Amino acid sequence: MTPEFLSKAQAIERNLSTVIRGKAESLRLVVISMIAGGHTLLEDVPGTGKTTLAKSLARSIDGIFRRIQFTPDLLPADITGSSFYNPREGVFEYREGPVFANVVLADEINRTSPRTQSALLEVMSENQITIDGKRRDLPQPFFVIATQNPSDFHGTYPLPEAQLDRFMIRVTMGYPEPDEELEILYSQNDHHPFDDLGPVASCVDVLRLQDAIKSVRMDRSVAEYILRLVQATRTDTRLRLSVSPRGSLALYRTAQARAALSGRTYVLPEDVRAMAAPVLAHRILLDTKSRYTGVTPEHVVQEIIHMTPVPR
Amino acid sequence: MTSAAVHPHPHRINGYFACAAICACASLWYREGRPSVDLPILGSFFALSYVIPWRMERFRALALARCVLFPLVVVLYRWHSAQEVGTVVDPMVPDEVAVLCFAELTVRAWSRNACISAATPVMLIGTVFVIAINTYDDLQGRFSTPPFVLLLLLGIVEHRVERDATAARRARPVLNLAFLVAAFFGAGLFLLVTAQRDMITYMANMALMQSHLPTRTSGLSDQSRLSSMYGQEESFDRVLGIKTEADVSHMRAGAMITYTSGAWGPGFRRGNRKYVPIDGSSNLIGRSAGEAASVITFMPLDNMILLPLNAASVDIDQPTTLRWARDSGGPLVAEPAIENYTFKVGKEDAQGPLCLPPDRDTIQALLNVPKSITPDIRALASRIVSGCNTPEQKIRAIENYLPANHKYSLTIQVDDHDPLGDFLFSNKAAHCEYFASAAVMLMRRVGIPARYVIGYYAHEREDGMIVVRQRDAHAWAEAWVKGKGWITVDATPGDGLPGHQSSDLPFWRAWTEKFQDWMTTVKQTMTPDRLRVPFLGLSGLLALYLAIRLSGRFRFKTGKRSSMTSYSVTDVDLLRLHARFERACRQCGLRCPADVPWRDFLQNPELMQALSPSTPPEAAAIVAGRKFVDLYYEARFGSINDRALLQCISDLVSDLERISRLR
Numbered sequence: 025m026t027p028e029f030l031s032k033a034q035a036i037e038r039n040l041s042t043v044i045r046g047k048a049e050s051l052r053l054v055v056i057s058m059i060a061g062g063h064t065l066l067e068d069v070p071g072t073g074k075t076t077l078a079k080s081l082a083r084s085i086d087g088i089f090r091r092i093q094f095t096p097d098l099l100p101a102d103i104t105g106s107s108f109y110n111p112r113e114g115v116f117e118y119r120e121g122p123v124f125a126n127v128v129l130a131d132e133i134n135r136t137s138p139r140t141q142s143a144l145l146e147v148m149s150e151n152q153i154t155i156d157g158k159r160r161d162l163p164q165p166f167f168v169i170a171t172q173n174p175s176d177f178h179g180t181y182p183l184p185e186a187q188l189d190r191f192m193i194r195v196t197m198g199y200p201e202p203d204e205e206l207e208i209l210y211s212q213n214d215h216h217p218f219d220d221l222g223p224v225a226s227c228v229d230v231l232r233l234q235d236a237i238k239s240v241r242m243d244r245s246v247a248e249y250i251l252r253l254v255q256a257t258r259t260d261t262r263l264r265l266s267v268s269p270r271g272s273l274a275l276y277r278t279a280q281a282r283a284a285l286s287g288r289t290y291v292l293p294e295d296v297r298a299m300a301a302p303v304l305a306h307r308i309l310l311d312t313k314s315r316y317t318g319v320t321p322e323h324v325v326q327e328i329i330h331m332t333p334v335p336r
Numbered sequence: 337m338t339s340a341a342v343h344p345h346p347h348r349i350n351g352y353f354a355c356a357a358i359c360a361c362a363s364l365w366y367r368e369g370r371p372s373v374d375l376p377i378l379g380s381f382f383a384l385s386y387v388i389p390w391r392m393e394r395f396r397a398l399a400l401a402r403c404v405l406f407p408l409v410v411v412l413y414r415w416h417s418a419q420e421v422g423t424v425v426d427p428m429v430p431d432e433v434a435v436l437c438f439a440e441l442t443v444r445a446w447s448r449n450a451c452i453s454a455a456t457p458v459m460l461i462g463t464v465f466v467i468a469i470n471t472y473d474d475l476q477g478r479f480s481t482p483p484f485v486l487l488l489l490l491g492i493v494e495h496r497v498e499r500d501a502t503a504a505r506r507a508r509p510v511l512n513l514a515f516l517v518a519a520f521f522g523a524g525l526f527l528l529v530t531a532q533r534d535m536i537t538y539m540a541n542m543a544l545m546q547s548h549l550p551t552r553t554s555g556l557s558d559q560s561r562l563s564s565m566y567g568q569e570e571s572f573d574r575v576l577g578i579k580t581e582a583d584v585s586h587m588r589a590g591a592m593i594t595y596t597s598g599a600w601g602p603g604f605r606r607g608n609r610k611y612v613p614i615d616g617s618s619n620l621i622g623r624s625a626g627e628a629a630s631v632i633t634f635m636p637l638d639n640m641i642l643l644p645l646n647a648a649s650v651d652i653d654q655p656t657t658l659r660w661a662r663d664s665g666g667p668l669v670a671e672p673a674i675e676n677y678t679f680k681v682g683k684e685d686a687q688g689p690l691c692l693p694p695d696r697d698t699i700q701a702l703l704n705v706p707k708s709i710t711p712d713i714r715a716l717a718s719r720i721v722s723g724c725n726t727p728e729q730k731i732r733a734i735e736n737y738l739p740a741n742h743k744y745s746l747t748i749q750v751d752d753h754d755p756l757g758d759f760l761f762s763n764k765a766a767h768c769e770y771f772a773s774a775a776v777m778l779m780r781r782v783g784i785p786a787r788y789v790i791g792y793y794a795h796e797r798e799d800g801m802i803v804v805r806q807r808d809a810h811a812w813a814e815a816w817v818k819g820k821g822w823i824t825v826d827a828t829p830g831d832g833l834p835g836h837q838s839s840d841l842p843f844w845r846a847w848t849e850k851f852q853d854w855m856t857t858v859k860q861t862m863t864p865d866r867l868r869v870p871f872l873g874l875s876g877l878l879a880l881y882l883a884i885r886l887s888g889r890f891r892f893k894t895g896k897r898s899s900m901t902s903y904s905v906t907d908v909d910l911l912r913l914h915a916r917f918e919r920a921c922r923q924c925g926l927r928c929p930a931d932v933p934w935r936d937f938l939q940n941p942e943l944m945q946a947l948s949p950s951t952p953p954e955a956a957a958i959v960a961g962r963k964f965v966d967l968y969y970e971a972r973f974g975s976i977n978d979r980a981l982l983q984c985i986s987d988l989v990s991d992l993e994r995i996s997r998l999r
Contacts, residue, residue: 243973290974293933333930336914336972 029236033059033285035224039084043217044073046204052285053195053302054081054169059233060281062192062274063148063168065133065306070173072197076218078129078169085230086223087126088163092144094136100143104153118155123147126163126227130170134180144168145187165230185265185309192274193299194306240280241290245335249293250275253300256328257308262319265309275303293334301325572841573635574849576642576804578794580629582681584802586824587642588690588791590667591814593701595773597708598755600788604638604667611659611669626682633675634852635806641668641677642791645814645824647688648680663698664787665690665814665822687821694785694816702785702816705777710757717781727784727817734778735827738771744832768828772811775827785816786825793834808834909982910971916989917964923996924957935965957995964988 033055040051054077057064066074075091082089092103105121122128123144130144147153148168153160170191173180188194200208211217250272258266279295286295305321314324578584592600602608626648641658643650645665652658656670668690670677682688694702705713720737721730743765756777759770772788779786793810794802810833812826826833921928928937938961967985 241974246973288974290970292935292969292973294935297933330931334933336918336934 029233029284030287032225032229033233036081036084037285039221039224040077040080043080043221044077045208045211046200047073047197050195050197051077052282053193056278056281056285056299057193057195058165058167058230059237059284060192060274060277061165061234062277063170063190065188065191065194066169066171066197067194068171068173068197069199072199074169074171074197075129075131077197078127080218080221081167081169082125082127083218083221084224085126085165086226087165087230088124089127089129090122090125091129091131092122093131094133094140096136098136098140100140103140103143104147104155107156116156118158118160120160121153123153124160124163126165126167128166128168130168132173133170134172134183136181138181138184141181141183141187144170145190148190163227165227165234185307188306189268189270191306193278193302195302237277237280237284240284240288242276242280243290243335246279246291246293246296247276249332249335250279250296252332253296253304253328256332257304257324260324260328262310262314262324263308264311265307267304267307271304271307275299278303297329297334300329572845573806574803574852575633575635575637575792575806575808576794577632577634578629578802578804579631579800580627580681580802581800582627582629583684584629584644584681584794586644586789586791586810586812586826587794587804588645588666588789589637589640589642590661590791591664591787591789593664593698593787594704595706595777595788597706597753600773604640604661609661609667610663611661614658614660626680626686628678628680630678631676633673634856639669639671639673641670641674643668643679643688643690644681645688645690645822646682646684646686647690648682648686649689651678651680653677662692665692685820685823691822693821699785699816702787703780703783705780708754709777710754710761712761713757713777713781716760717778720778721782727815728820728823730782730784731779731815731817731823731825734775734782735825738775738778738827739829739832742766742771742774742829744768744771744829768832769811771828771832772813772826775813775825779813779815779825787814789814789824795834810834910968910985913982913985913989914968914972917961917968917992920989920992920996921957921961924992926957926961934961935969938962938965957992960988960991960995964992 037051037055040055041048044051054064054066058081066077068074078091079089092098101121103121103123105119105124107116107118109115110117133141133144147162148166151162151164151166153162172183199205254267254272254275257263260266275296278299279291282295282299283289283291301322304325308321308324310319310321310324576587578587590604592602594601626646631642641650643666650658650668652670652674653676654674656672656674659669659671661667717734721733724730724733741764742759745765745767756770756773759766760774776786776788788811790809790811792804792808794804794808796803796805796808810828812824812828815823815825817823918928926938928934938958964985967981967988971981971985
């Protein structure tokens with residue numbers, strides 16, 4: 025890993041932390057998700073800075089930022105864009121939807137119908153759109169930050185399991201600590217710190233970072249550790265749905281990204297342990313009995329980590 | 337589950353290298369002129385390499401094994417030929433390098449690590465160099481070539497196949513460099529060595545071998561001493577091929593006149609003899625009578641031209657300078673050495689240009705019987721020739737007496753004072769040198785000028801060509817009869833003549849010789865001048881290939897995909913160090929649960945609290961343990977094959993063990 029890499033990635037991280045106070049862990053997870061080439065699901069109550077985070081990220085990498093506010097009446101065409109008839113020219117013209125951006129904030133994604141959700145998720149996995157039989161490539165890098173309110177809120181359509189699986193990482197922001205909240209209050213006294221934010225990297229840098237982490241060394245024993253963790257979810261009787269190979273891949277990639285961000289050229293078991301909960305928790309489904317006994321997916325993942333021997 | 341579970345079984349042989357090692361072994365065994373000792377030695381080395389406890393895996397053990405085993409192999413291999421004095425470019429040197437190549441291949445066959453050892457580049461450079469020198473020029477070298485070529489090819493294969501391994505990837509720049517150096521230096525050295533071969537040999541022999549200059553004519557010794565054994569080793573190497581229909585049997589190298597205490601002289605070396613240059617107008621070259629015979633030399637015999645006594649003329653195509661020691665009808669020396677020449681054979685008793693009549697002084701020398709020979713010889717001589725009147729009759733009588741009354745034997749007990757007297761009166765069994773010497777002395781005793789001749793006895797006729805081999809080396813006598821000239825007197829019994837005494841040729845001899853002939857053709861076609869273009873072309877291709885490879889590396893640097901995330905095998909050393917570390921920690925009361933990484937465990941604040949400052953050994957163990965874990969992770973998961981790092985880790989483990997003992 026070159027020092028150049030580190031400095032770029034850390035600059036992005038630092039830049040974000042000037043706007044989002046006291047959430048270093050979440051910020052790091054978002055950056056990891058971006059340089060691992062995945063998408064992030066931010067799950068939290070409104071007003072905890074999800075939108076600001078997405079906007080800051082877009083600005084930090086000097087990319088195009090678009091926001092889609094998901095509502096129950098939103099249609100797939102509102103996301104992908106559609107063809108309009110231009111009466112003057114007499115032709116159909118394609119007008120790009122909001123997904124043609126580097127950073128897309130899909131706000132409150134669980135407020136829209138599954139049909140529209142899946143339109144976005146398809147775009148996320150394909151990185152391209154086919155409209156009127158014509159293929160259109162999305163700008164690169166393409167990074168979706170979806171936010172959702174906790175699923176037991178009113179008026180929500182929970183994301184289907186298959187679609188949750190497409191997000192590489194699920195991040196929970198949480199309320200800030202009182203000290204930090206005080207700092208937030210004062211820092212926004214004159215103006216929003218977001219206005220001072222400037223780009224510290226370019227989109228090309230991000231693409232390079234995405235490529236560079238692939239050369240982080242993953243020892244065979246660590247890779248096998250990943251598999252043991254994933255395997256454990258498949259044999260756990262409390263789970264209705266276990267981690268898919270896509271989940272293993274995501275864990276592999278994010279562990280590499282985390283190692284690179286820590287300035288290492290090799291993955292440690294710690295990286296895998298640190299990434300296991302954010303990467304695996306939203307991919308597993310508890311059966312009804314466990315759910316009512318108060319067990320959460322995060323708990324299960326932690327238990328699995330504690331049951332699995334670490335490579336030494 | 338421990339990390340040993342990810343460590344696959346080490347005893348798996350690498351098929352490529354095993355096959356190559358076996359091929360190398362076979363080719364060394366097949367090589368001519370060697371007894372079959374090679375096969376057991378090399379075979380046992382191959383077997384031994386399996387049971388060696390280090391199993392040739394770790395770098396240090398590998399280096400150690402090479403330091404110990406390779407010299408051992410060479411010593412064992414040389415054991416049975418210890419008496420031979422080597423020269424710098426003697427045929428044994430490529431052999432030994434080939435044996436080393438074989439050993440390297442064997443070691444590689446058992447080694448499971450993809451890591452390319454430091455020995456490989458050196459081996460490769462040496463290999464290309466030796467191939468370059470020997471393939472076209474040295475008879476013996478050709479048989480040692482297969483191991484070199486195999487090692488070279490496998491180097492390339494290894495270069496390709498193991499590209500996933502981190503260690504191999506690290507070693508690749510070195511290997512690339514080695515290829516480059518080998519290609520260019522190999523070509524350059526080849527050209528240089530072929531051009532200056534004689535000079536290099538001479539200088540190196542002077543520098544390294546001091547005065548002990550061996551002669552390459554193993555059958556013809558320079559200073560002909562009557563020894564207990566004739567011929568060190570029965571060698572089937574071809575010396576000459578004579579294409580002729582005429583009857584040619586005694587190919588003489590030269591004659592010797594003086595006999596002092598068991599040795600004939602003077603030797604053929606310059607300084608001992610007066611050599612006279614021969615110009616084109618001399619009567620040695622240019623007379624033409626008799627039947628033509630053309631000779632191919634297979635092996636350089638000190639630049640000597642061998643001719644029968646009745647040769648009428650010599651004809652040489654190549655530019656060369658001929659010198660002649662005319663006092664004894666030879667030797668005839670060509671400088672530089674020639675590969676073939678033509679001569680004409682006269683009638684059986686014809687007197688060729690070699691048969692110069694001796695002058696008065698020479699006749700005196702030719703009649704001299706030294707006092708060291710027992711006086712009984714006088715009586716014996718007169719008894720043998722009693723009743724003979726003419727010199728011819730006397731000569732025939734002596735020639736018949738010796739085979740009738742003495743036996744032929746290759747090995748005898750030698751009386752140092754008077755080997756000839758011993759042979760004539762008590763032992764009565766010896767080899768051709770004794771028969772020839774005895775015949776000379778008996779003839780001199782009865783007043784016939786005679787001299788001692790060494791050369792080859794040509795008898796093996798095949799496909800219109802007489803093949804003369806090393807084992808055909810022979811000695812006989814020549815007598816001067818006034819009015820008739822020089823006569824060949826061969827008093828050796830018929831069963832003692834070369835060809836009768838020696839065993840039959842091995843069956844594979846024919847193939848070997850075909851191959852040799854083919855190589856000779858190749859050698860004649862591929863002169864250094866003609867080779868220059870393909871050689872440089874090859875070097876250019878290699879350079880191109882390397883450039884492409886290196887550009888691949890360059891691409892990696894600019895951020896393209898690389899194969900760094902590879903699977904490689906963990907070093908056994910490292911795992912052992914970790915086991916020691918865990919044991920030491922256990923003794924200090926630190927027990928890390930299986931699900932927690934050591935680093936997390938040691939940095940757990942609760943642990944620090946549990947250990948109050950009153951327990952310094954544990955605190956010290958934690959500090960040392962943290963350092964260990966940091967370095968160990970770097971080596972273990974980063975797969976950094978850094979000797980210094982390993983040393984640091986092992987030092988830390990020693991520290992920990994000391995701390996644990998304090999407790």
